[in-house]
Amino acid sequence: MGSVSSSVRLAATVHGRGDTRGFISALIATAREKGVSAFVGDGTNRWPAVHRLDAAVLYRLVVESAPAGAPLHTVAEEGVPFRDIADAIGRRLRLPVVSLTAAEASEHFVGFLAPLVSLGSPASSALTRERLGWAPAHPTxxxxxxxxxxxxx
Structure with missing residues (x-):
C-alpha cells in the first residue's frame, strides 16, 4: 500500500476546552499578570482561528481522502481582529482593555507572544472546504x- 502526503497548515490560534498552552491561554495569563488586556495599535491585525475539534475532523478527512500533495488550511475563521480577542479577555477578567505602541507591547507581552501580537496572518480555507467538504461547526x-x-x- 502506497502513501499519500498532504501539507496541513493549522490556524495561528487553535482553541477549545483543554487548551492550556496556546496563544489564548498565554494572553489571559499576561492580562491577569499585568492588570490589563492589551492589543497593539488599533488592533485590526487579524489572527486566523479554528476550534480544536474542527481541526480534528479535518485531520480525519485528510487521512481518509485528501488529494496527493494538496496544501490544506485548517482555518474556520479567516482572521479575528486582535482587538476583539483583547476585548473578550478584558470582559471575562473585568479588566481594562488598552492599546499599546509596538515598543510598549515588546515590554508588556513576554516570551513567544512578544513578536507575534502585532502580526496579522489572515488565511483562507476555501479550497480545503471545497476539496474535502470540511465544514467547521464548533464555537468561534x-x-x-x-x-x-x-x-x-
Whole structure:
C-alpha cells in the first residue's frame, strides 16, 4: 500500500476546552499578570482561528481522502481582529482593555507572544472546504473565550 502526503497548515490560534498552552491561554495569563488586556495599535491585525475539534475532523478527512500533495488550511475563521480577542479577555477578567505602541507591547507581552501580537496572518480555507467538504461547526474563537472555560481554576 502506497502513501499519500498532504501539507496541513493549522490556524495561528487553535482553541477549545483543554487548551492550556496556546496563544489564548498565554494572553489571559499576561492580562491577569499585568492588570490589563492589551492589543497593539488599533488592533485590526487579524489572527486566523479554528476550534480544536474542527481541526480534528479535518485531520480525519485528510487521512481518509485528501488529494496527493494538496496544501490544506485548517482555518474556520479567516482572521479575528486582535482587538476583539483583547476585548473578550478584558470582559471575562473585568479588566481594562488598552492599546499599546509596538515598543510598549515588546515590554508588556513576554516570551513567544512578544513578536507575534502585532502580526496579522489572515488565511483562507476555501479550497480545503471545497476539496474535502470540511465544514467547521464548533464555537468561534470569541464565543469560546466568552464561554468561560479558559478562566476556570
Amino acid at each position: 474563537l470569541i464565543a469560546d473565550i466568552e464561554d468561560g472555560h479558559y478562566f476556570e481554576g
